[in-house]
Amino acid sequence: MIKELIIRNRSYRRFDESEKISAATIGKWIELANLSASARNAQPLKYAIITNPEMCAKIFPFLGWAGYLSDWKGPVEGERPVAYVAVIKDRQIADNHYCDDGIAMQSILLGATEEGFGGCMIGSVNKAKVSRLLGLAEKQELLWIIALGKPAEQVVIDPVNNGNIKYWRDEKDVHHVPKRGLDEVLVYTD
The missing domain is CATH 3.40.109.10 (NADH Oxidase)
Known part of the structure; x- marks a missing residue:
């Protein structure tokens, strides 16, 4: 939710x-x-x-x-x-x-x-x-x-590709926002 x-x-x-x-x-x-x-x-x-x-x-x-x-x-x-x-x-x-x-x-x-x-x-x-x-x-x-x-406008989340975190728009004017994966942001777990 x-x-x-x-x-x-x-x-x-x-x-x-x-x-x-x-x-x-x-x-x-x-x-x-x-x-x-x-x-x-x-x-x-x-x-x-x-x-x-x-x-x-x-x-x-x-x-x-x-x-x-x-x-x-x-x-x-x-x-x-x-x-x-x-x-x-x-x-x-x-x-x-x-x-x-x-x-x-x-x-x-x-x-x-x-x-x-x-x-x-x-x-x-x-x-x-x-x-x-x-x-x-x-x-x-x-x-x-x-x-x-x-x-x-449509805004979608994409995985980060080759370390590039810059948002961008495609040929259909969809706004793409790259997000790092949990495996990349999680520093410590038991």
């Missing part, structure tokens, strides 16, 4: 823009992040939900989409995210967020996947410009943007 959900939770970069997501729905997914583990239980993360099409359009140019697909400039109109979640660290609460961001984003995306949506954690962000667009305070640090929408 959880394995199937994790397999379906891929990094989607193309979406069906006709399928909207309400802020209330995204709020349910953020509640999952809020209920998840937090280092020292400090809970320094905050979240900005962006569903307004004009604001989404303003954020889009400040995002990098797929480093390994050097000839692809990102989703075209009609395939762009319909919502974003800005993951923000509140430095008034803690200077270090440890691994809270990864746990939180995985929880949000698992919630989205369970409801038939998907997303992509984006670290390639012009943080200064997006922070200004969002009106973040000095003590609020933008960490990540999560792009959200109804997936409009």
